[in-house]
Amino acid sequence: MRRNKMRFTSALALGTVLALGAAACGEGDDGGGGSDELTIAYVGVQTGDNSPELGVNISNAVKLAVDQYNATNPAKKVAFKAYDTKGDPAVAPGQVQKAIDDEVTAVVGPVFSGESKATVPSLEEAEIPNISPSATASALGKNGWKYWHRVISNDDAQGQVDAEFSIKTLGAKKIFVIDDNQEYSVGLADKFIASATALGVTPERDKIDPKATDYSSTVNKVKSAKPDVIFFGGYYNGGDKLLKQLRDGGVTAKFLSDDGALDAKLIDGAGKKQAEGALLSCACQSINPTAENPAVAKFIADYKAAFSKDQGTYSAEGYDAATVFLNAFKAGKTSPAELNEYVKTVNFQGVSKPIKFEANGEIAVKTIYMFQVVDGKLKFLGDAAKVKPE
Incomplete structure (x- = not known):
């Protein structure tokens, strides 16, 4: 196991989640040896009342990026997992704990500001790099988090x-x-x-x-x-x-x-x-049908071919967030520390915007x-x- 799970449950306030985390630690903990599987997780709304369409727009795009990467036959393929928070800050901590227990490598999300506030401290303590494609609350960028970034203006x-x-x-x-x-x-x-x-x-x-x-x-x-x-x-x-x-x-x-x-x-x-x-x-322009960047046109076409529907709000941001991690894997950066340091240095033209982060995790472009x-x-x-x- 790459991490000591017991260490991370303290950040979650709900007693039931604490109990579940402790129980998970008691079963199958191999003392720190373990899994080297690469997994990009989507953490955010998929069902429920809180605008699930916005979340599906993102998770589809993340899956598309992972599938396209795997199709290039890399030395090590990447798994994709989705954790449905229902967009509810009360549900999100349990889903984040599942992702931590599953030892995911990186997280695209959380997607909403309320659930980010409730769960990023746990991802921070677990040292799991996470990039939100859509959580815009300004206060999130003022917490001094080291493993948190977002690809959208606040x-x-x-x-x-x-x-x-x-x-x-x-x-x-x-x-x-x-x-x-x-x-x-x-x-x-x-x-x-x-x-x-x-x-x-x-x-x-x-x-x-x-x-x-x-x-x-x-x-x-x-x-x-x-x-x-x-x-x-x-x-x-x-x-x-x-x-x-x-x-x-x-x-x-x-x-x-x-x-x-x-x-x-x-x-x-x-x-x-x-x-x-x-x-x-x-702070997104992904549904702009007149975008001049050929990569944008390709993304729009690929998304529709994969899911039989048009991409929408935050789809391009989700795709770019996943691409950051996939580029890191391609460069051989797979440990949490290496991966996180790589994220801090990225500078490329994404399908949503130029992707470059400020020291506090905020995206540099504010348009x-x-x-x-x-x-x-x-x-x-x-x-x-x-x-x-x-």
């Missing part, structure tokens, strides 16, 4: 750009901010409000429960405020119902949201008419892109600092 960058876009591009004089009270959503909404206030517009604010069905109270507050722009911090699960009820309630203010809502399911849930014109920002629902489909507009919506 909420500080996105919240500021979204506020600037609302005021400078959309000309908003009044803004209403709504969030769904989750780790990612609250942090992004907080940054948006701080940035908007600094620019001279102080938004009003409310919260919704993404599991609720009636948002009439929030709709009435928005109607009373008469904003020019509504900013929603949250996921398409909840955002779709909110958008539908706002439009059905006669609210015509421009609707701006984030990458958590950047999915066709927002349109499906809200309705084509109600979703028309909605704007969505992301935020804007999308808009046009004729019932998501349309890539470009750099949010430069574009004009339709």
Whole structure:
């Protein structure tokens, strides 16, 4: 066994998980000899209520990268394993403990900010390199973690750009901010409000429960405020119902949201008419069909051929995160220490963006892109600092 499992369970707060970890240690611990299998694990949502489509977009891309690598007949093939957190910070620690007990080599994920906060300390203690393709909470980059990286800009960058876009591009004089009270959503909404206030517009604010069905109270507050722009911090699960009820309630203010809502399911849930014109920002540009990089076109085609569906939000980030680890394996870096040191030195053009990390694990590129629902489909507009919506 490559690691002493007993060492890592202390980072998990749940007593039941501690008990399971201790039991696993008691069976089959070979005293530190052991497995040299290379495994890339996906840790994140696959099922449940918390936007599983976003997670499937990522896990498919990770599997594609691994399958393509194995097809080159490397000296040592790489296994792929998926651990379903359901996007729930209460479920995620148990799934991370399973990955630790399975002695995975590297992790793509966790994918959401709440579950990252709950589980990365365990991966850190286990010395398992992990790259998140999608967790954007700014606080994650301030923990001093050594084995953690992410290939997407944080909420500080996105919240500021979204506020600037609302005021400078959309000309908003009044803004209403709504969030769904989750780790990612609250942090992004907080940054948006701080940035908007600094620019001279102080938004009003409310919260919704993404599991609720009636948002009439929030709709009435928005109607009373008469904003020019509504900013929603949250996921398409909840955002779709909110958008539908706002439009059905006669609210015509421009609707701006984030990458958590950047999915066709927002349109499906809200309705084509109600979703028309909605704007969505992301530190990703992977659904840009006009990308000039030939590698992007190949990735889009390969993904569709493998899974009979188009890649979506965070797919390219998941593919790039897996590629970082696969390139390390190709270079002979397979121990946790070697692998982690390699990650810190990467500098290559990925299918999502240039992949290069800062010392704290943050991605070096900070560009935020804007999308808009046009004729019932998501349309890539470009750099949010430069574009004009339709």
